[in-house]
Amino acid sequence: MEVAHGEGAADLRRYMAARRAACDRRIAHGRERTAAAASAFRAAILSARSLAEGNVAHREKLNRLKDQLRGLEAGLAEAMSAQVKKGSECKLTTESISNATTTNEQLRSLVSDQRARRDEYANVISHQLEAVEALEANFDVVGKKSLDEAIMWYSKFLGFRVVAGEAVKFVFNKVDMQSPDNEYMFCIKVNNDEYSLIECVPLLKDLEELVNDLNRSNDLFRFVRIMRARFQAAATKGTP
Known part of the structure; x- marks a missing residue:
């Protein structure tokens, strides 16, 4: 009986051991898992902190890029x-x-027309003066110096x-002209x-001398x- 009792106690000790x-292994394993979890948590925290810092840096960089973009947009708009x-x-x-060129061409055309009219008018006047001189010579030959006839000839040829x-x-x-x-x-x-x-329009120079000469010669013509x-x-000089 004592032997059986002693064997039972040994088995109990072995069982308890x-x-x-087993408890020690579970405790050690738990500690390892806890340590691993803590390490992973710390790594996760560090990674999250690094990501957060990176996000802050990226946000600051993004803000700077946005500012640069706004500046570029303003410069582009300007x-x-x-x-x-x-x-x-x-x-x-x-x-x-174009307008100045058109106006210049119009002025050139106008000047050309005016010159053509002037030359034509000068030619007409020249012929008229030649005719008047011939008529005046004829007056001298025939002796027709009456004022009425002279006025008639001037009216016909010189617009008088x-x-x-x-x-x-x-x-x-x-x-x-x-x-x-x-x-x-x-x-x-x-x-x-x-x-x-009595009157002269436009007023000419030396009129008194001309009138005195008229009174001396009595040649109204x-x-x-x-x-x-x-x-x-x-009219040619633009001044009397």
């Missing part, structure tokens, strides 16, 4: 605005040049008319066989020719 060893403005200015300049009244008004046109319709006039009054100049020549000279 085995159980203790460049496009300047380009549009330059394009508009270029278009306006082109239109101005006389307006009678208390004084006699002599009106000319076809004097200015540029503006043949412009009128020039002077008005003379006779009192006691003496001529006096010559005076009319001189006045017309003076008007023509004034």
Whole structure:
């Protein structure tokens, strides 16, 4: 019985030792798992912190990139605005040049027409003066020096008319080659066989001397020719 009891106690000790060893193994294994989990947790925390720091750095970089992008967009908008403005200015300049060219061509055409008219008018006047000189020579030969006949010839060839009244008004046109319709006039009054100049438009120089010469010569026909020549000279120079 004692032997059986002793064997039972040994088995119990072995069992308890085995159980203790198993518990120790489980405890050690638990500790290892706990340590591994703690290590993994710490690694996860470090990784999360690194990711967070990386995200912060990336966010800052992204913000800087956004700022740069906004600056580039502003610069692009300014460049496009300047380009549009330059394009508009270029278009306006082109239109101005085109308009100026058209105006210049029109002016050239107008000047050419005016020159042609001037030359034509000068040619007509030249022929008319030649005809008048021939008529005046004929007057001298035949002896027709009456004022009425002289006025008739001047009216026919040189655009001349006389307006009678208390004084006699002599009106000319076809004097200015540029503006043949412009009128020039002077008005003379006779009192006691003496001529006096009442009006002259435009006013000419040396009129008093011309009137004195008229009173000395009593040649009204010559005076009319001189006045017309003076008007023509004034129209050519642009001043009386």
